[in-house]
Amino acid sequence: MARKAKVTIDKNRCKGCELCVNFCPKQVLAMSKEINDKGYFYAQVVNQEACIVCRFCGLMCPDTAIEIAVEEPEKTEVGTNG
Amino acid sequence: MGKILMKGNEAIAESAVRAGGLLYFGYPITPQSEIAEYLAHRMPEVGGVFLQIESEVAVANVLYGAAGAGARVWTSSSSPGISLMMEGVSYIAASELPCVIVNIVRCGPGLGGILPSQGDYFQAVKGGGHGDYRCLVLAPSSVQEAVDLMPLAFDRADRYRNPVMVIGDGMIGQMMEPVEFKEQKFPPLPPKDWATTGCKGRKPNVVNSLYLDPVVEEQLNFKLAAKYEQMRKNEVRFEEYRTDRELDCLLVAYGTTARVCKTAIQRLDEEKICAGLLRPITLFPFPEDKIYELAQRSKVVLTVEMSTGQMVEDVRLAVGRTKPVYFFGRAGGMVPSPEEVIEVVRKYVEGGGR
Numbered sequence: 001m002a003r004k005a006k007v008t009i010d011k012n013r014c015k016g017c018e019l020c021v022n023f024c025p026k027q028v029l030a031m032s033k034e035i036n037d038k039g040y041f042y043a044q045v046v047n048q049e050a051c052i053v054c055r056f057c058g059l060m061c062p063d064t065a066i067e068i069a070v071e072e073p074e075k076t077e078v079g080t081n082g
Numbered sequence: 083m084g085k086i087l088m089k090g091n092e093a094i095a096e097s098a099v100r101a102g103g104l105l106y107f108g109y110p111i112t113p114q115s116e117i118a119e120y121l122a123h124r125m126p127e128v129g130g131v132f133l134q135i136e137s138e139v140a141v142a143n144v145l146y147g148a149a150g151a152g153a154r155v156w157t158s159s160s161s162p163g164i165s166l167m168m169e170g171v172s173y174i175a176a177s178e179l180p181c182v183i184v185n186i187v188r189c190g191p192g193l194g195g196i197l198p199s200q201g202d203y204f205q206a207v208k209g210g211g212h213g214d215y216r217c218l219v220l221a222p223s224s225v226q227e228a229v230d231l232m233p234l235a236f237d238r239a240d241r242y243r244n245p246v247m248v249i250g251d252g253m254i255g256q257m258m259e260p261v262e263f264k265e266q267k268f269p270p271l272p273p274k275d276w277a278t279t280g281c282k283g284r285k286p287n288v289v290n291s292l293y294l295d296p297v298v299e300e301q302l303n304f305k306l307a308a309k310y311e312q313m314r315k316n317e318v319r320f321e322e323y324r325t326d327r328e329l330d331c332l333l334v335a336y337g338t339t340a341r342v343c344k345t346a347i348q349r350l351d352e353e354k355i356c357a358g359l360l361r362p363i364t365l366f367p368f369p370e371d372k373i374y375e376l377a378q379r380s381k382v383v384l385t386v387e388m389s390t391g392q393m394v395e396d397v398r399l400a401v402g403r404t405k406p407v408y409f410f411g412r413a414g415g416m417v418p419s420p421e422e423v424i425e426v427v428r429k430y431v432e433g434g435g436r
Contacts, residue, residue, distance in 0.1 A: 015256050
């Protein structure tokens with residue numbers, strides 16, 4: 001069972017550099033059509049389900065606007081041989 | 083001290099503080115508001131003054147007054163704010179007072195947008211305000227260079243008793259890069275014996291820019307002109323990149339666009355197209371002699387700007403009719419990509435320079 005994460009973007013920290021959008025391998029993120037308090041078009045989560053928890057977006061963000069909360073998958077029983 | 087990661091605006095602010103720019107007056111405007119935000123908490127730590135003024139018009143006049151009293155003063159703003167300051171800057175230049183003005187350019191005209199642009203070239207290098215004056219204009223192309231140029235800006239402002247403008251763009255201001263604050267040494271400055279510091283025991287100093295006697299006013303104009311001539315002789319700064327060879331194309335670009343051009347030059351090497359870059363660091367004085375010299379070794383000259391063509395006029399003045407000078411620009415907050423530059427270079431080089 002693959003791990004899941006909830007990606008949250010603090011839109012008012014974002015300056016619209018688009019690094020996260022460019023580095024996300026699964027197109028989880030896209031730029032907004034609306035502007036934030038500073039006047040920038042900001043990054044937003046458009047496809048949360050596709051996230052593979054690579055954390056690239058959070059690592060790339062120069063303004064620490066992205067939070068990635070990893071949801072641990074439920075433990076599955078592992079069989080043992082005797 | 084090692085390198086730290088800093089946002090351009092904050093790095094500029096810190097460098098100014100370290101250079102003794104302890105009186106800052108400003109008014110917030112994107113994309114440079116982080117300068118004011120940073121100084122609001124930094125100035126009290128170092129015994130400096132951070133004061134938000136009611137408008138940019140007033141900021142320029144507060145600078146005028148504080149500079150007249152002999153303080154090392156500075157401000158920062160972005161394009162529309164700088165326009166509002168221009169009357170005061172003209173007075174400061176006329177009264178021969180030092181100050182540093184940082185312009186983190188946004189796109190225009192009008193209120194424009196908040197994304198990177200180089201549309202304020204004319205305003206910065208051709209005066210901006212009224213009357214016969216010039217600012218010394220420094221154009222960093224990285225956060226590190228912005229940090230390095232701030233102490234120089236303050237020194238030259240004091241040395242020439244003239245406004246110095248540091249011109250970046252939204253990208254330089256907003257980008258985070260590793261920076262190192264290196265201590266810079268300058269020769270001693272002459273005493274500010276012209277400052278209005280209280281005239282007890284001496285004749286009063288007067289800061290003024292009104293001269294109704296045409297003979298006196300002309301003398302001031304000629305004195306200022308001589309000062310700008312000194313700048314042309316002593317202050318021209320530029321960087322050459324891959325110009326140590328016969329060139330198919332000489333690129334001329336400053337600030338952010340110069341970085342794009344460097345990437346384009348590296349990729350053009352793979353296609354056996356020899357391109358080189360001349361990057362003016364001072365926009366006034368302009369490295370016209372160097373541009374002329376390099377143009378003679380190149381088939382064509384291409385100026386790349388984030389405007390619809392401003393610096394290209396000075397490049398054409400420098401090159402004259404000796405070589406074809408072309409222009410490529412993006413505007414409105416669009417930053418040219420290396421691919422676009424490559425395509426344009428290819429077009430003009432393969433066109434045989436015609």
